[in-house]
Amino acid sequence: MIADRINRATRKVPAWPLYILGALPPLWLLFQGFTGGLGVDPVKEMEHQMGLWGLWLLIAGLCVTPLQRFAGVRLIKYRRAIGLTAFFYIFLHLLIWLVLDVQIVSQIIADIYKRPYITVGMAAFVLLVPLALTSNNWSIRKLGPRWRQLHKLVYVIVPLGGLHFFLLVKGFQIEPLIYLGVIFLLLALRIRLPRRKRTAPAE
Template sequence: MTAAQTINGALRKLPIWPIYLIGALPPVWYFYLGLTGGLGVEPIKEFEHRLGILGLQMLIAVLAVTPLRNLTKVSLIRFRRAMGLLTFYYIAAHLAVWLFLDVQIAAQIWADIVKRPYITIGMVGFVLMIPLAITSNNLSVRKLGARWRKLHKLVYPIALLGAVHFVMLRKGWQIEPLLYLAGIALLLALRLPILRRVGWPMRPARQG
């Protein structure tokens, strides 16, 4: 038995519900830090930023599941749904902080969405996430069939939009957002058909 088989055997024994439980805690912790002065002199901005970064990091983790399996044979496929839903949770919380704690004024919110490209891009990415979150269940997989896979390929443009949103938000060419953009671009590039033609071991992945 290979190391990958041993790891996969252990992973199959792990329940999925603790991922949801543990994954739900970071926003709560950040909120507590904000109330107790642990987020610096601009707690709302920092709270908003941390949630956005957390969502982007989880999105990268979701994209990395298939390349990880193809490179190492270690499979996290059965955890990918939970990871995707947590991504939506973090980004929705990020948006909620911006709407209800940061801007607050409805007219200003709409003006920002229309006039600020980085906010427009971020909103488009969030809207595209909604059908993925709604259909992340076994019933939708059965009802939609092959269309479900096509729908969930929206995660690719969503990831790019999230990374571009971060780059534009920071203004200028700062290293951190560019690294996120480069990481997402690499994970997407690994899925290109040309790599399959030269032997990249891509296989259809099952949702679990």
């Protein structure tokens, strides 16, 4: 089976190279910005790309459990690396907006309150911070069952990320709707329906 082949292959591949690979796209984006490869507004392009890549990785993290449940593909050991890389990209997305785009503290605060897409995006980031800080073995041991409860916040964070993108774009665009549709489909696939009790055959 294809799933068995994938599982045998991934047993030999550790998760740590994902962190190195995850650092390469931002470096390439920075190089492109300095060399004029990002058009007339490189700051906006970097800001957009980092946010979009972060959303992709958040969605990829949601795919891990459905892939195992319905396809038998076990990628659970990569989920932490995917999540932390997503946080890294989203943090850079926010940092570019704060430092290179807006820069004025009073304007930043005003935008958070007045612009719904920024309000939603900041809410998602704030909720994401404790997940990133506790994505380590020490926190799992220290928090015990509470760790799993805390990390269920991802089911709120990812839809907020999709909503942030939807509110951000101008005019009607299909791309953010596709992301939202995929997100809610992946969340729906996690719902375990109650099993029907078998009735005893009539004698």
